[in-house]
Amino acid sequence: MEKAPSNAPVVRLLPRTRPVQVAAVYVIEDDHSMRRALARLLTCANWPVRTFESAESFLGEMDGLTQGCLIVDVGLLGMSGIDLLATLRYAGVRWPFIAMSGSHNENAEREALALGACAFLRKPFEPRALLDAVAGALS
Amino acid sequence: MAWTEDGAARNGARKYLIEAAIVFVAYYVAGKLGQATTEIRSSNLGPVWPAYGVALASVLRYGFRIWPALVTSAFLVAFQSPVPHIAAAGQAISATLAATAGGALLKWASFDRAISRLRDALTLIVFGALASAMVSATLGVAVLYATDVQAYSGIGPAWLIYWLGDGTGVLLITPLALTAFDLVKFRNPRQIAEFAALVFLLVIVCLAIFGNLAPFSVRLHVFAFAVLPFIIWAAVQFGVAGVGFSTLVVATIATVTTALGTGPFARNTVFLNAVLLDIFFAVLAVSGLCLAAVIAERERAEKEHARLIREQAIMEEHLRAAAALRESEDKAAALSEELAHVNRVGMLTALTGALAHEINQPLTAVGVNVETALILLAAEPLDLAQLRDALRDIRSDTQRAGDVLQNVRTLLRKTPPRYEPVEINSTVGDVVKLIQNSAVRRGILIDVDLTAGMRPVRGARTQIQQVVLNLLMNACDAVQGNERALRRVSLRTAPHGERIAVEVSDKGRGLNDDDIERIFEPFYTTKHDGMGLGLSICRSIVNAHGGTLDARRNVRTGMIFSATFPLWPQDDIAGQQLRQA
Numbered sequence: 001m002e003k004a005p006s007n008a009p010v011v012r013l014l015p016r017t018r019p020v021q022v023a024a025v026y027v028i029e030d031d032h033s034m035r036r037a038l039a040r041l042l043t044c045a046n047w048p049v050r051t052f053e054s055a056e057s058f059l060g061e062m063d064g065l066t067q068g069c070l071i072v073d074v075g076l077l078g079m080s081g082i083d084l085l086a087t088l089r090y091a092g093v094r095w096p097f098i099a100m101s102g103s104h105n106e107n108a109e110r111e112a113l114a115l116g117a118c119a120f121l122r123k124p125f126e127p128r129a130l131l132d133a134v135a136g137a138l139s
Numbered sequence: 140m141a142w143t144e145d146g147a148a149r150n151g152a153r154k155y156l157i158e159a160a161i162v163f164v165a166y167y168v169a170g171k172l173g174q175a176t177t178e179i180r181s182s183n184l185g186p187v188w189p190a191y192g193v194a195l196a197s198v199l200r201y202g203f204r205i206w207p208a209l210v211t212s213a214f215l216v217a218f219q220s221p222v223p224h225i226a227a228a229g230q231a232i233s234a235t236l237a238a239t240a241g242g243a244l245l246k247w248a249s250f251d252r253a254i255s256r257l258r259d260a261l262t263l264i265v266f267g268a269l270a271s272a273m274v275s276a277t278l279g280v281a282v283l284y285a286t287d288v289q290a291y292s293g294i295g296p297a298w299l300i301y302w303l304g305d306g307t308g309v310l311l312i313t314p315l316a317l318t319a320f321d322l323v324k325f326r327n328p329r330q331i332a333e334f335a336a337l338v339f340l341l342v343i344v345c346l347a348i349f350g351n352l353a354p355f356s357v358r359l360h361v362f363a364f365a366v367l368p369f370i371i372w373a374a375v376q377f378g379v380a381g382v383g384f385s386t387l388v389v390a391t392i393a394t395v396t397t398a399l400g401t402g403p404f405a406r407n408t409v410f411l412n413a414v415l416l417d418i419f420f421a422v423l424a425v426s427g428l429c430l431a432a433v434i435a436e437r438e439r440a441e442k443e444h445a446r447l448i449r450e451q452a453i454m455e456e457h458l459r460a461a462a463a464l465r466e467s468e469d470k471a472a473a474l475s476e477e478l479a480h481v482n483r484v485g486m487l488t489a490l491t492g493a494l495a496h497e498i499n500q501p502l503t504a505v506g507v508n509v510e511t512a513l514i515l516l517a518a519e520p521l522d523l524a525q526l527r528d529a530l531r532d533i534r535s536d537t538q539r540a541g542d543v544l545q546n547v548r549t550l551l552r553k554t555p556p557r558y559e560p561v562e563i564n565s566t567v568g569d570v571v572k573l574i575q576n577s578a579v580r581r582g583i584l585i586d587v588d589l590t591a592g593m594r595p596v597r598g599a600r601t602q603i604q605q606v607v608l609n610l611l612m613n614a615c616d617a618v619q620g621n622e623r624a625l626r627r628v629s630l631r632t633a634p635h636g637e638r639i640a641v642e643v644s645d646k647g648r649g650l651n652d653d654d655i656e657r658i659f660e661p662f663y664t665t666k667h668d669g670m671g672l673g674l675s676i677c678r679s680i681v682n683a684h685g686g687t688l689d690a691r692r693n694v695r696t697g698m699i700f701s702a703t704f705p706l707w708p709q710d711d712i713a714g715q716q717l718r719q720a
Contacts, residue, residue: 031500033536037507040529044514102499124503127510 023138024048024068028058028084029100030077038071038130045131047138055079059087069096069137071130074108082108085115096137100125159208162197166209169193169312170216173304186397186413187390187420188304190216191275192312194234195267198242199252199317210235226286233278237305241271252317254379255439260432264425268309276302296410303417310424311390315383322380334377341369341385345392349402360403363393363419370423374431382427390420469580497543501536508533558684560595560707561603563632563639570607571630574615578628583615586629593632596639596704598684603641603704606677606688610643610700613673617647617698635703638686644699655690677702 025047029035035051042049050065052058055076070088074081085097099112100121109120119133170190190213197205213234217227244266251259280298283289289297322334348362366389373381397404397412404412404419508529515526571587578585596603607630614628631642650658654665659678674688681688686704693699 031504033504033532033539034500034507036532037504037511037529037536040525040532041507041511041514044511044518044525102503103496123499124506127507130507 024050024066025134026058026068026070027051028055028070028072028076030054030073041127047134055081055084067095069098069134071098071100074099074101074112075103082111085112085117089115098133098137158201158205162201162205162208163212165193166190166212167216174220186304186394186416187311188308189312190308191234191238191272191305192308193316194238195241195271195309196313196316198238199245203239203242206235206239209238222288223286226282226288229282229286230279233282234275237271237275237278240274241267244270254314254318254432255435257429257432257436260428263313264428267313268306272302272305272309275305300410300413303414307417307420310421311387314379314428315387318380318383321378322384337369337372338388341366341388342392344369345389349393349396360415363403367423370427371430374427375434378435379428379431382431386420386424386427389423498540501540504536505533558597558599561598561600562595563593563641563704564589566600566603567607567630567632567641570604570611574608574611578615581615581619582623583618583626583628586627588629588631590633593634593639594709595707597707598704602680606680606702607641609673609677614643614645617645621646638703638705640701640703642699642701644693644697646693646697649692649697658690
C-alpha cells in the first residue's frame with residue numbers, strides 16, 4: 001500500500017463514548033390512547049419517556065430537555081410532524097426522529113426520510129419495529 | 140333642398156376659380172423664371188422650363204378641367220416673349236395638350252400623387268418627364284417651325300433643348316409641387332433645424348461649385364456631383380418633397396451662375412452648357428426621386444408588415460380564445476365524466492380512507508398495549524397495576540374501533556332507498572347523454588336500442604342510473620383498445636317476463652370463465668387501475684331492487700351484462716298516475 005499524500009484528508013477515528021445517562025424518548029402524538037400506549041410500552045422497555053400532545057407544546061419545553069429520540073405522528077393537529085422535523089433541522093437540532101403516520105401518505109413519507117427521519121412507521125405497525133427503531137436511533 | 144344644391148354648386152365654382160387662379164399664377168411665375176434665365180443668356184430656349192412641370196402637376200392635382208387656366212397663362216407668358224402672337228397661341232395650346240396628354244398617360248399608369256412607391260417615381264420619370272415632354276417638344280417645335288420662328292436647319296437641336304427643358308422642368312417641379320405639403324407638415328423642431336441645415340449647407344456647396352465663392356475655380360463637370368450626398372440626405376430624411384426642394388435649389392443656383400458665366404457648366408457653347416446642365420439636373424432628380432420613393436415604399440412595407448403582424452396577433456388571440464373556449468368545453472365534458480367516476484369510485488375511496496384512519500389509531504394502540512402486556516408478563520416481579528391499565532386501554536380502544544364501524548353503518552342507513560315507478564328508457568337515456576361526450580371523444584359509438592311502451596319498473600331512479608353508468612363505463616373501457624370500427628358498445632332495454640332487462644354489451648376482449656364467476660366479488664378486478672367494487676356494488680343495488688345482474692359472453696367476443704328490474708305492480712293506481720304526471 002502506498003502512503004497517502006500529506007494533503008489528503010485524514011480520517012480521524014474518534015473514540016466512541018456511550019452516554020452516561022440513557023437518552024430520553026419524546027412521544028408527540030395527539031391521539032390520547034395512542035400516547036398512553038406508547039408511553040407504557042417504552043417505559044416497560046426501560047426508556048425514560050415524556051409525552052406531548054402537540055409539536056407546539058414540545059417546542060415550548062424543548063430548552064429544558066436532554067437530547068433524545070422523538071417519536072412523532074406526522075398528521076398532528078396544528079403544526080404537523082413534518083413541519084416540526086423541518087423546523088428542528090433548520091435550527092440545527094439533529095436529534096433522532098421516528099415518524100408515524102395513520103394514513104397512507106407517500107409524500108409525507110418521502111419528505112420525512114429526506115429530512116433525515118430514521119424510520120417511518122405506518123399505523124398499524126408492529127410494536128417491536130418501534131422498539132427496534134428507538135434502540136437503533138439511540139445506539 | 141334647392142338652396143343646398145345651389146350652395147354646393149356655388150362652392151364648387153368658387154373652388155374651381157381658386158384652383159384656376161393658383162395654376163394661372165404658378166404657371167406664369169414659372170414661365171417668367173424660365174424666361175429669366177434665357178434673358179440672362181439672351182437666348183430663346185432656357186435649359187429648364189419649370190412652367191411645364193407646373194402644367195403637369197396642375198393637371199395631376201386638379202384634373203383636366205384646369206386647362207383654361209393653363210392655356211391662358213401659357214399664352215400670356217409666350218405673348219410677352221418676342222414671338223409672333225400666332226406662335227404664342229400655338230405654344231400655349233401645345234403645352235396644354237402635352238400636359239393633359241401626360242396627365243392622361245400617368246392616370247392610365249395609375250400614378251399615385253404621393254410618389255411613395257418606386258413605380259410612381261418611375262412612371263413620373265418615364266411618362267411625365269420623357270414621354271409627355273416629347274409630346275410638348277414635338278408640338279412646340281412644330282408650332283415654332285410653322286410660324287417661321289424656327290428654321291428647319293436647327294430643328295434637331297431645338298427639339299432636343301425643348302424636350303430637355305420640359306423634361307427637367309417636370310423632374311424638378313412636378314414632384315415638389317405634388318408633395319410640397321409634406322414639407323409644411325414638419326412640426327418637430329429637430330426636423331425643421333435639420334432641414335434648414337441641409338438647405339444652408341447645400342446652398343454653400345452650390346455657391347462654391349457653381350459660383351465664384353471657392354478659393355479655386357471649379358472647372359470639371361464631375362465636381363458638380365458633390366451635391367449628390369445632399370440629395371441623398373434629403374431623400375433619406377425628407378422624402379420626395381425634400382429631394383424636389385434640394386434639386387430645385389441646386390438647379391436654380393446652377394442655372395443662374397452658369398448664365399452669369401461661372402461654374403463648370405459655363406465653359407462650352409450655350410447649347411452644350413444647357414444640355415449638360417439638363418442632364419446633370421435629370422441625373423440628380425432621377426436618383427433622388429427613386430431613392431426617396433424606394434425609402435417611402437420600404438417604410439410603407441414596414442408599416443404594412445407591422446400592421447399585418449398586429450392583425451395576425453389579434454387573429455391569433457381570437458383563435459387562442461376560441462381554442463381556450465373549446466378546451467374549457469372539453470374540460471367541462473371531461474369533468475362531468477370525472478364527476479360520475481368520482482361518484483362511483485371516489486366516494487368509496489374517501490370512505491375507506493377515512494375508515495382506515497379512524498380504525499388505525501385504536502388498532503395500533505391495541506397492538507402496542509398487547510405488546511406491552513407481553514413484556515410486562517415476562518418481567519419479574521409482575522407489575523399487575525400496569526398490566527391492568529394496559530388491558531383496560533385495550534378494552535376501550537376495541538370499543539372505540541367498534542363505535543367507528545357502528546357510526547358508518549348508521550350513516551349508510553340514513554338514506555334508505557325510496558322505490559317509485561321508474562320509466563326505464565328515459566332513465567337510461569339520461570345516462571347515455573351523460574357519457575356520450577366522453578365516448579365520442581374516445582371514438583366509441585354507443586348503439587341505443589330501447590323498446591318503447593314498456594311499463595315502469597319499481598326502483599330508485601338514481602340507483603338504477605348508477606348501475607347503468609357503471610356497466611356502460613366498463614363496456615367503454617373494454618372496447619377502448621379496439622380498432623376504431625370495433626369500438627362499439629350497445630345498450631338495449633327489453634321486457635323480460637315480469638321484469639325489464641337492461642343489457643349492456645361490448646365487443647371487447649371478454650372475460651374467461653374464472654373471471655366471470657368472480658367478477659361480482661368485492662375487490663375483484665380485471666382492470667389494472669380498478670378498485671374491484673363497481674360490479675359488486677351494482678349487484679347489491681340490483682338485488683336490493685329484487686332484480687338480477689348477470690354477465691355472459693357476447694357472440695364471438697366481448698361481454699353482455701344484463702340487469703333486470705321488476706315491473707311496478709300494474710294494479711297500483713297511484714304509481715300509474717305518478718308515472719303519467
